[in-house]
Amino acid sequence: MPAAHDVLFRTLADPTRRAIFERLCRDGEQTVGGLTSQAGISQPAVSKHLGVLKQAGLVRDRHEGRQTHYSAQLGALAPLIDWTSRMAGFWQNRFDHLEDLLKRMDQ
Amino acid sequence: MPAAHDVLFRTLADPTRRAIFERLCRDGEQTVGGLTSQAGISQPAVSKHLGVLKQAGLVRDRHEGRQTHYSAQLGALAPLIDWTSRMAGFWQNRFDHLEDLLKRMDQ
DNA sequence: GGAATCCATAACCTGTTGGCTATGGATTAT
DNA sequence: ATAATCCATAGCCAACAGGTTATGGATTCC
Incomplete structure (x- = not known):
């Protein structure tokens, strides 16, 4: 299984999907029809994007009669924030090591 | 021109590129050869990925004789952090409006 | 000078992906 | 009951992306 941030x-990465x-x-929360009316693409295309978003845990769906309501699951963004922090952490680490080195050279 | 976070x-989005x-x-900082030796793909493929990363501002290159050294530009991640914060902000806004509504209903 | 090394670019191939239309199941309206 | 609406799935197609090999320019080594 790929990592969550992957x-x-x-x-x-897809602009249309991100726009949704x-x-x-x-x-x-929005219905599929509501989203389609502003997406500039066909309803099946919107449904497919919603499927991908749901698979990634970024949205949740709620059925009510014949419509499906979708809503964002903001918590799903956590792995992305973690990844970014980790990159920044690496940076910081290397900086610390450089400082150590300079300090030892200074003696 | 597309937005920076786009x-x-x-x-x-590409795992190989992200791994680099x-x-x-x-x-x-690493040379192209150094990166290639651990990437599991050919040198031209690595060069292409580095080109894309450079275009995005995520890496910087420094020529030294016949080798090219690449290094990460961590600051380039800022638009990504901004986007994430903006999404969280929307969320918060909607929550505030809901609170307002409930408060008005309470009177 | 000639050979070898490092890297970038070009040309090509293939799998993936994002769009479409067509269709059908489930629900609601007439 | 029939018609209309909402949505998801299937099937198809064109564009793109990421890989490869081939090649060549610039630099360094002998």
């Missing part, structure tokens, strides 16, 4: 990066997720974050 | 997401960037973050 799935997130791949899922959010952004809309759910901004405006809250 | 380029970052697309660039970091991670290595540069972890181990600091």
Whole structure:
């Protein structure tokens, strides 16, 4: 299984799909029809994107009669934040080691 | 021109490319040959990935004789952090509005 | 000078992906 | 009951992306 941040990066790489997720974050729960009306693509395309987003854990769906309501799951972004922090951490580590080296050279 | 975070997401979506960037973050400056030896793909493929990373501003190159040294530019991740914060902000906003609504209903 | 090394670019191939239309199941409206 | 609406799935296609080999320019080594 791929790492969690891998799935997130791949899922959010597509602009259309990211736009759908952004809309759910901004405006809250939406039906498929509501999302389709502003997405500029066909309803099946929107459904497919929603499927990918759901698979990544970025959205949740709730069935109500014949419509399906989707909402953003913001917590799913955590692995992305972790990854970024980890990269920054590596940076910091290398900086610390450099400082140590300089300090030892200074003696 | 696409937004900065768009380029970052697309660039970091590929696992191989992200692995190269991670290595540069972890181990600091590396030559193309050094990166190739651990990447599991051909040298031209590595060069192409480095080109994409450079275009995205994620790496910097420094020529020295016949070798090219690449290093991570961690600051380039800022738009990604901003985007994440913005999503969290939307979430918070909607929560605040809900609180307002409940407060008004309470009167 | 000639050979070898390092890297970038070009040309090509293949798998993946994001879009479409068509269709059908489930629900609601008439 | 029939028609209409909402959505998901299937099947198809064109574009793109990531890999390869081939090649050549620049530099260093002998």
